[in-house]
Amino acid sequence: MTDQTQSVDLSKMAEDKSREEKSAGDERVRKVPTWKRLLHRPEFGAISGALLVFVFFFITAGDSGMFASDGIINWTTVSAQLGLIAISACLLMIAGEFDLSIGSMIGFAGMMMTIPAVYWGWPIWGAILFAFAGAMLIGFLNGYIVVKTGLPSFIVSLAFLFMLRGLTIALSILFTNRTIVGGIDKYADGDWLAAVFGGVIGKSLFTWFANIGLISSYDDGTPVVEGIPMVIVWCVFLAVVASWVLLRTKYGNWIFATGGDDKAARNVGVPVDKVKISLFMFTAFTATVYAACQVFEFGSASADRGVLKEFEAIIAVVIGGALLTGGYGSVIGACFGALIFGVVQMGIFFTGIDSDWFRVFLGAMLLIAVLFNNYIRKKVTEARH
Amino acid sequence: MSEFIIELKKVSRYFGSVIAIKDIDMKVKLGEVHCLLGDNGAGKSTLIKTLAGVHAPSDGEYLFEGKPVVFESPVEALDSGIATVYQDLALVPLMSVTRNFFMGREITKGRGIFKRFDIETANQIAQKGMAEMGINVRDPSQAIGTMSGGERQCLAIARAIHFGAKVLILDEPTAALGVKQSANVLKVVAKAKARGLAVILITHNVHHAYPIADRFTLLNRGQSLGSFMKSEVSREDVLEMMAGGQELDELTAELEEFSRLDATA
Numbered sequence: 137m138t139d140q141t142q143s144v145d146l147s148k149m150a151e152d153k154s155r156e157e158k159s160a161g162d163e164r165v166r167k168v169p170t171w172k173r174l175l176h177r178p179e180f181g182a183i184s185g186a187l188l189v190f191v192f193f194f195i196t197a198g199d200s201g202m203f204a205s206d207g208i209i210n211w212t213t214v215s216a217q218l219g220l221i222a223i224s225a226c227l228l229m230i231a232g233e234f235d236l237s238i239g240s241m242i243g244f245a246g247m248m249m250t251i252p253a254v255y256w257g258w259p260i261w262g263a264i265l266f267a268f269a270g271a272m273l274i275g276f277l278n279g280y281i282v283v284k285t286g287l288p289s290f291i292v293s294l295a296f297l298f299m300l301r302g303l304t305i306a307l308s309i310l311f312t313n314r315t316i317v318g319g320i321d322k323y324a325d326g327d328w329l330a331a332v333f334g335g336v337i338g339k340s341l342f343t344w345f346a347n348i349g350l351i352s353s354y355d356d357g358t359p360v361v362e363g364i365p366m367v368i369v370w371c372v373f374l375a376v377v378a379s380w381v382l383l384r385t386k387y388g389n390w391i392f393a394t395g396g397d398d399k400a401a402r403n404v405g406v407p408v409d410k411v412k413i414s415l416f417m418f419t420a421f422t423a424t425v426y427a428a429c430q431v432f433e434f435g436s437a438s439a440d441r442g443v444l445k446e447f448e449a450i451i452a453v454v455i456g457g458a459l460l461t462g463g464y465g466s467v468i469g470a471c472f473g474a475l476i477f478g479v480v481q482m483g484i485f486f487t488g489i490d491s492d493w494f495r496v497f498l499g500a501m502l503l504i505a506v507l508f509n510n511y512i513r514k515k516v517t518e519a520r521h
Numbered sequence: 522m523s524e525f526i527i528e529l530k531k532v533s534r535y536f537g538s539v540i541a542i543k544d545i546d547m548k549v550k551l552g553e554v555h556c557l558l559g560d561n562g563a564g565k566s567t568l569i570k571t572l573a574g575v576h577a578p579s580d581g582e583y584l585f586e587g588k589p590v591v592f593e594s595p596v597e598a599l600d601s602g603i604a605t606v607y608q609d610l611a612l613v614p615l616m617s618v619t620r621n622f623f624m625g626r627e628i629t630k631g632r633g634i635f636k637r638f639d640i641e642t643a644n645q646i647a648q649k650g651m652a653e654m655g656i657n658v659r660d661p662s663q664a665i666g667t668m669s670g671g672e673r674q675c676l677a678i679a680r681a682i683h684f685g686a687k688v689l690i691l692d693e694p695t696a697a698l699g700v701k702q703s704a705n706v707l708k709v710v711a712k713a714k715a716r717g718l719a720v721i722l723i724t725h726n727v728h729h730a731y732p733i734a735d736r737f738t739l740l741n742r743g744q745s746l747g748s749f750m751k752s753e754v755s756r757e758d759v760l761e762m763m764a765g766g767q768e769l770d771e772l773t774a775e776l777e778e779f780s781r782l783d784a785t786a
């Protein structure tokens with residue numbers, strides 16, 4: 137089109153447009169069916185995937201004890217452990233970064249609370265607080281290096297993965313001459329803070345359940361399920377809080393903006409660096425909660441705890457609908473991703489299928505999730521020209 | 522206070538050995554559309570980034586509301602009322618209309634740990650702000666990636682207006698747009714002007730600039746060829762200055778067509 141016709145068109149088009157607007161009303165609003173809106177929610181894939189997985193194991197493992205009370209607690213616990221770190225990995229991924237050091241941090245944090253308590257005579261609560269402070273300081277450092285250098289967090293946190301794992305082994309040998317440090321349960325009894333991670337809640341409720349025959353009990357009358365493990369409570373609590381923060385607060389909007397386009401976010405005054413650093417600290421925090429729950433469940437810390445957990449967390453987050461490129465995702469989705477993970481892992485155990493198939497399944501799940509997410513992203517950002 | 526909200530006096534900006542802009546004088550008035558014209562690489566983007574606090578001037582004086590200022594960051598400029606809609610838009614495609622509209626300036630309700638982003642009110646404000654610019658937003662929770670380029674430009678402008686911008690800087694808002702969408706954006710620019718904002722509009726399309734501008738500043742290879750009121754220059758003058766005496770053959774042909782057009786109009 138030549139320039140002079142363009143300038144003519146311009147005014148004509150403007151007239152057209154204003155006429156159009158006066159009569160516009162609602163004919164441009166196309167009714168989108170509810171199912172289609174649901175399809176476009178980031179957590180849709182994970183929730184429907186979880187349903188499928190349940191149906192599958194209900195059919196194949198329905199009578200194996202997987203859905204008895206102790207079976208349920210079993211896979212819920214496994215899912216909740218992963219859910220804990222998936223929640224923080226999810227927020228971080230939405231903000232456009234990865235933390236590959238989560239798994240190593242689990243091992244490191246476990247040692248940070250166990251060694252002072254067992255070898256140096258610290259009170260348990262002091263050792264736990266020390267571990268949280270230490271882990272979050274390392275998380276801060278991780279995030280600080282990422283935002284100040286502009287290097288990909290993939291590489292920076294990969295470095296931390298190796299350094300922390302190495303330090304965990306080296307320091308535990310240096311201080312204790314071993315890589316599995318036990319005996320913390322002796323000191324944990326009666327400690328108020330240890331109970332927040334190690335215990336169960338709802339003991340009397342479950343005893344009552346056993347008494348009325350709702351759940352089975354051992355010969356001596358104690359119920360097979362004592363109560364709900366604290367790790368489940370932590371996971372649900374953090375999922376609710378993190379989801380609320382993400383969707384309903386100013387800071388949550390900053391997380392989306394940071395991952396969606398950090399330059400745009402910076403230009404309108406979003407404190408991008410602070411958002412990222414705080415989320416690296418949050419992943420360290422959840423890794424420490426994970427570590428504490430394990431330490432007080434088993435009564436020991438081990439230098440190899442948490443190996444590969446960072447990848448499991450990322451898989452759960454991606455299955456949960458988050459985009460690897462940032463800016464999009466859902467905490468609830470990540471939790472359902474973790475649930476799929478836990479249910480399949482334990483379901484394969486209950487059905488007696490060779491556990492190698494678990495990995496095949498995971499890989500396939502991940503691939504399907506990524507393809508699905510990619511499709512949804514295109515739908516969501518489909519530009520109309 | 523000075524009659525002009527922004528005044529540049531001999532402002533230069535260097536990048537190492539590169540002289541991006543040199544000795545620029547420029548005055549911007551409220552309620553006026555000030556067009557910044559120039560070929561690619563003339564220094565238009567550098568000039569507005571200097572105005573917007575992205576770059577500090579290497580030399581010269583920057584007066585805002587009559588007082589010399591040094592903006593340390595775009596946020597500082599924004600807080601003073603200088604809002605910029607960059608070529609790359611400063612919007613996040615995956616986020617909703619409302620979330621983009623309030624990005625960095627979220628309104629909240631509740632107190633203490635229950636303080637939260639007031640999405641309901643925000644939705645209403647965003648929808649209303651867009652409607653005032655003549656854009657019907659069907660669903661403020663839709664991702665803006667689904668909107669057309671023109672609608673996104675209008676969103677960025679509506680956002681700036683809502684948050685009390687006094688100066689609105691637009692970097693080639695029509696560059697990637699079709700005719701109809703360009704017309705929409707220019708209409709929104711006219712609305713901003715009618716509300717008393719100063720608008721600095723960058724374009725290298727004279728046909729977009731001329732109908733809406735009150736004042737022109739022409740840049741060529743980093744230097745100002747001067748500022749002109751619309752009454753002082755014709756469309757042909759502007760075109761000629763932009764081309765800087767080059768490519769005269771093409772230009773002559775174009776000019777002939779204009780005179781034909783003006784005669785019939």
Ligand SMILES: Nc1ncnc2c1ncn2[C@@H]1O[C@H](COP(=O)(O)OP(=O)(O)O)[C@@H](O)[C@H]1O
Nearest residue numbers: 536539541559560561562563564565566567568
């Ligand atoms: N950050 C920078 N570093 C070095 N040179 C730059 C930078 N920004 C702009 N320039 C140079 O300054 C000149 C003017 O560029 P620009 O302001 O983008 O022009 P325009 O927007 O008019 O096309 C160009 O030669 C460009 O290469």
Ligand SMILES: [Mg+2]
Nearest residue numbers: 565566567608
């Ligand atoms: Mg430019």
